Amino acid sequence: MKVYMDYSATTPVKKEVLDAMIPFFTEQYGNPSSIYQMGQASKKAIDEARDKIAKTFNARQDEIYFTGCGSESDNWAIKGTAHALKHIGNHIITSSVEHHAVLHTCEYLEKQGFEITYLPVDSEGLVSLEDLKNAIKDTTILISIMYANNEIGTIQPIEEIGKIAKEKGILFHTDAVQAYGHIVIDTQALPVDMISVSAHKLYGPKGVGALYLRKGIKIHNLLHGGGQEKGRRAGTENIAGIVGFGKAAEMAYTDIEAHDKKLTTFRNDLTKRIMEAIPYTRLNGHKEKRLCNNVNISFQYVEGEGILLGLDMAGISASSGSACTSGSLDPSHVLLGIGLTHEIAHGSLRLTLGDMTTQEEIDYVVEKLPAIIQRLRDMSPLYEQVKEGNR
Amino acid sequence: MYSEKVMDHFTNPRNVGEIKDADAVGQVGNPKCGDIMKMYFKIENDTVKDVKFKTFGCGSAIASSSMATELIMGKTIDEALALSNKAVAEALDGLPAAKMHCSVLAEEAIKSAIYDYAQRNNKEYEGLKGYKPPTGDEDHHDLVEE
Numbered sequence: 001m002k003v004y005m006d007y008s009a010t011t012p013v014k015k016e017v018l019d020a021m022i023p024f025f026t027e028q029y030g031n032p033s034s035i036y037q038m039g040q041a042s043k044k045a046i047d048e049a050r051d052k053i054a055k056t057f058n059a060r061q062d063e064i065y066f067t068g069c070g071s072e073s074d075n076w077a078i079k080g081t082a083h084a085l086k087h088i089g090n091h092i093i094t095s096s097v098e099h100h101a102v103l104h105t106c107e108y109l110e111k112q113g114f115e116i117t118y119l120p121v122d123s124e125g126l127v128s129l130e131d132l133k134n135a136i137k138d139t140t141i142l143i144s145i146m147y148a149n150n151e152i153g154t155i156q157p158i159e160e161i162g163k164i165a166k167e168k169g170i171l172f173h174t175d176a177v178q179a180y181g182h183i184v185i186d187t188q189a190l191p192v193d194m195i196s197v198s199a200h201k202l203y204g205p206k207g208v209g210a211l212y213l214r215k216g217i218k219i220h221n222l223l224h225g226g227g228q229e230k231g232r233r234a235g236t237e238n239i240a241g242i243v244g245f246g247k248a249a250e251m252a253y254t255d256i257e258a259h260d261k262k263l264t265t266f267r268n269d270l271t272k273r274i275m276e277a278i279p280y281t282r283l284n285g286h287k288e289k290r291l292c293n294n295v296n297i298s299f300q301y302v303e304g305e306g307i308l309l310g311l312d313m314a315g316i317s318a319s320s321g322s323a324c325t326s327g328s329l330d331p332s333h334v335l336l337g338i339g340l341t342h343e344i345a346h347g348s349l350r351l352t353l354g355d356m357t358t359q360e361e362i363d364y365v366v367e368k369l370p371a372i373i374q375r376l377r378d379m380s381p382l383y384e385q386v387k388e389g390n391r
Numbered sequence: 392m393y394s395e396k397v398m399d400h401f402t403n404p405r406n407v408g409e410i411k412d413a414d415a416v417g418q419v420g421n422p423k424c425g426d427i428m429k430m431y432f433k434i435e436n437d438t439v440k441d442v443k444f445k446t447f448g449c450g451s452a453i454a455s456s457s458m459a460t461e462l463i464m465g466k467t468i469d470e471a472l473a474l475s476n477k478a479v480a481e482a483l484d485g486l487p488a489a490k491m492h493c494s495v496l497a498e499e500a501i502k503s504a505i506y507d508y509a510q511r512n513n514k515e516y517e518g519l520k521g522y523k524p525p526t527g528d529e530d531h532h533d534l535v536e537e
Contacts, residue, residue: 303425305449309401322425322449331425343422379407379453381429381445382422 003316003361007201007293007354008150008178013244014203014355020247021205024240032237033226042239049246056180056253057195057212059187065211065229066242070177070198071101072222073211074144076233077173077194078105080219081142082114085171089139095119095127095156097337098146101196102175106144115139124286125154125338132161136168143172147179147195151321151334151350152285153294155179162191171217177201177209181252182260182291193217199241203355204248208241263292263353266362270351271295273366278373280386284335284348293353296321298335298344301383302376307349310372316365321348343382393450394484400454405461408443415511417504419525420496426452428500430460434508437468444500451483451490458482459497468508471501472518499525 004012013021024045030038032046047061054061067073082092094106096118106116117135119127127145143165148155158174165172173194176185181202185195195212199205213219213232225234252259275281280300299307304320311318321332322345330336331345340348351365377383385391393401410431420427426448433441442464444456459479463471476494480486486494506524509516 301447303448303452306401306453309398309450313402341422342425346422346425379404379445380447381418381427382447384409384429384445 001315001361001364003364004356005351005353005361005365006317006319007357008291008350008352009319010200010206011203011354012356013200013205014248014251016251017204017244017247021240021244024243029239032239033228042237045239045243046237049242052246052250053210056249057185057187058189059212060215062230063187063212063215065213065233066237066245067209067211067233068207068235068238069209070099070175070196070201071209073196073198073209074099074101074173074175074177075105076211076222077196077213077219078102078142078144079109080222081171081173081194082109082112083220084218085141086114089137089141091115091117091137091139092142092144093117093119093132093135093140094144095121095146097121097125097149097151097154097334098144099150099175099177102144102146103333119145121154121337123339124289125149125152125284125334126286126289127156127161129157129160129164132164136164136170140168140170143170145172145174147174147176147185148183148291149285149334150178151332152296152338153178153291154286155183155289155291158192159190165193166191178291181249182256182263182293184253184256187212187214194219199245199248202248202252204245205241208238208245210245259355260292263357266353266357266359267292267295270353270362270365271297273362274369277366277370282340282344284338284340291352295351295353297349297351298340299347299349299373300344301380301386302347302373304331304346304348306376307347307372310375311365311368314368314372316368319350319352321350322346392487393454396458396482396484397451397454397486400457400483401450404453404457406443406457406464407445409445410441410443415504415508417500417502417507419499419503420448422447425449426493426496428452428456428496430456430500430504432504432508434468439463439466439468439471448493448496449490451486452493452496454483455479455486455493455497456500459494459501463501468505468516469518472505472516474498474501 030042032043177198180197193214198209223234282298284296304322321335335345413431414434415432418429429445431443442460446456476498479494
């Protein structure tokens with residue numbers, strides 16, 4: 001049996017999405033900047049996709065800008081704000097558990113002379129509103145806090161953060177790459193100025209993202225060149241990708257309540273049964289304020305990469321925050337950020353669910369996982385100490 | 392990412408376990424780094440009669456332990472001390488660059504155990520000259536020879 005449980009890494013493109021994209025490769029390939037009919041048809045297709053995405057945000061069409069990926073949207077929002085407002089101040093507030101697209105952008109700006117405050121999070125991954133208020137200075141120009149965490153799924157109090165930002169007259173950006181497609185983000189109700197999203201997390205293609213930029217907000221461009229995207233993001237449009245993104249977003253928000261209900265049930269079932277079947281485990285992230293598709297559990301005394309290899313041999317695709325899978329020597333900054341010891345962070349497993357997840361798949365993972373963990377524990381000198389009562 | 396040999400030794404590791412009345416025990420690495428290797432030896436006439444390991448770590452750490460124990464089984468102590476991390480990695484048909492430290496850990500675990508044996512029996516071995524037992528705090532990730 002093949003089980004894909006890494007939907008937060010990426011999703012398959014849905015057939016309806018692919019079907020919508022196909023004509024724009026070989027038949028309808030005109031450049032949207034060209035005035036002849038085929039060019040104008042491409043322009044129309046982009047406008048329609050923009051309209052679909054705007055609707056999901058309850059936003060205006062002219063508040064949606066297409067980019068190459070979620071990381072580009074994050075870079076644009078943060079660097080664009082920093083450069084546009086540096087005459088006002090040089091201080092940016094973010095959190096310690098952001099995606100690297102935000103963290104490394106902030107670190108880059110730090111080297112350019114900006115001052116960055118990285119708000120800590122509590123043991124469930126939430127930032128504190130008090131900490132946020134205390135961090136704000138006269139020089140603060142931007143708050144950038146992720147909507148939902150990519151590793152542990154914790155959903156931040158975005159509305160409250162937005163209100164604080166608005167009161168103080170500070171721009172607020174949220175990286176909603178993981179939240180988009182799972183949560184209703186209503187820009188009429190939510191005081192957020194910029195939102196980064198990506199297509200490939202909600203069954204659209206890779207290589208296309210978007211930035212919601214509230215009407216009237218002026219930030220600098222990241223990409224300079226032609227006049228595409230109303231002069232704010234140069235480069236010939238990825239038409240097929242944009243069309244696919246529009247279709248995928250439309251589908252994702254058609255019945256999002258049913259999506260949320262189905263995945264929440266699966267998530268809770270999977271979490272409960274794993275925790276019951278395997279001792280010495282810890283659920284990472286918030287119990288309720290978490291993405292409907294995210295399960296993140298640490299298994300003590302074993303290392304995450306071994307779990308992933310074992311799962312892979314059983315046909316299950318998943319991910320981990322262990323050092324060995326992050327490409328660095330430290331385990332995930334998110335797991336360390338919520339206060340886990342290195343040892344426990346190394347033994348984390350992230351299972352993320354999606355529209356194609358079935359009850360059979362949940363059952364299969366619950367059936368296979370205990371033996372995989374036990375085999376690694378039987379090899380672990382740390383578990384040996386536990387059995388001997390020395391740990 | 393991994394060679395077939397690494398996957399074989401990860402899936403079917405050789406010599407996993409403990410030796411209750413071991414003549415020597417060595418442990419290296421620390422949980423902070425994400426890998427700990429522990430080796431148990433039975434030694435007779437300066438020859439490795441039996442060796443077993445327990446490892447907390449990634450796939451390549453488990454495979455390196457397995458391969459290293461296989462390579463020194465039945466060998467003399469001098470031969471076991473001469474085993475380099477490169478030899479372990481080569482026997483596994485190579486390790487990814489970021490995983491070479493796992494083979495270092497295997498070499499260190501053997502040296503640490505034989506040091507324990509030398510201490511217990513008042514012996515000296517050429518291969519242990521200048522050897523300092525691990526304190527548990529060092530970062531073996533820095534020990535990889537390029």
